[in-house]
Amino acid sequence: MGIEFRGITKKYPDGTVAVDDLNLTIEDGTITVLVGPSGCGKTTSLRMINRMVEPTSGSILLEGEDIRDSDAALLRRGIGYVIQHAGLFPHRTVLSNIATVPLLSGWDKNKAKKRAAELLEVVGLPAEVGKRYPAQLSGGQQQRVGVARALAADSPVLLMDEPFSAVDPVVREGLQDELLRLQSQLGKTIVFVTHDIDEAVRLGDRVAVLRVGGKLAQYGTPAEVLRQPVDDFVAGFVGKDRGYRGLSFLAADDVLVEDVPTVRVGSKPEGSDGWRLAVNDAGEPRGWLAPGSVVDGELVEGELLAGGSLYQQGTPIRGALDAALSSPASLGVVVDADGKAIGVVTARQVLDVIENHPEGVAR
């Protein structure tokens, strides 16, 4: 049943129509991303789910029940909510921040603190962080605390409004991975707002693209939105490299992995007129030895050409193509889950698989 928007319109008192006749069904146990340019009504739509904003017309059903039939304060407390900059209380410790909702709901202090400590672990933070104040944490850690606090509501529904936008791209990617890992364990119904299409396609089971004026432009899986944008607005929004992004949804299982000559770092390699992949004792790739290069004595890493990106078997084909394109040898190194080199792929072989794929990738 999930969350259902039925003919939802929100007109603010100054006449701004933030959301215009939105019809949308958000399925239970999925991550649904609302994405679109600034001012298209994403936050307003999200906040109508926990009644921080009341619609002008239409209704929202939560598990089949009209949310207007429930007490607004209770509803809000029962739905996890994460915002940009985490919105933590600065004068309360991390544990006390996480315990906010359980305490409001009448849990005794010890039980609430114990739950908070468990949640700290769930979001991957060490126990000692619990005693600190928000200002003593990095931006990424604060966001994790924000997620823990939202999980403390122990609700099946989690609303997330640009939760990772204020952190740098590397930390953001880590937080996204963490959210996907958590979701695979928790199976919450997550509504996630972002203006970043990459974040949307990475996290979303479904993506709702909104246009300014609060109109739903397209609703579908990330692959559908990338491969078949319904109009110029969506095509423009998902970007000119949408074909390349579409490769994130295709498995590389059919790409031919070929053997490659290897040399071991620390050994004394013979001359060769072909490319050779240098590996360490664990079999992990360390770089390349160019054709014809002569090694005087034992091979040391400093003599190697830096390798390209590595492609881990079983991950999407985008990584296989990137490995081939970024390799000085034009050979993408394929590794197993332990990081051990198992062979190489060429861009040509990857493209053959893409071209022969029945659905096409970017069409």
Ligand SMILES: Nc1ncnc2c1ncn2[C@@H]1O[C@H](COP(=O)(O)OP(=O)(O)OP(=O)(O)O)[C@@H](O)[C@H]1O
């Ligand atoms: N309280 C308010 N009163 C009047 N207009 C508002 C109010 N809140 C939002 N708006 C307007 O409603 C429209 C949608 O705003 P909303 O914040 O929902 O969009 P958004 O897609 O989340 O934007 P952003 O990505 O910039 O946060 C905007 O034009 C905004 O200026």
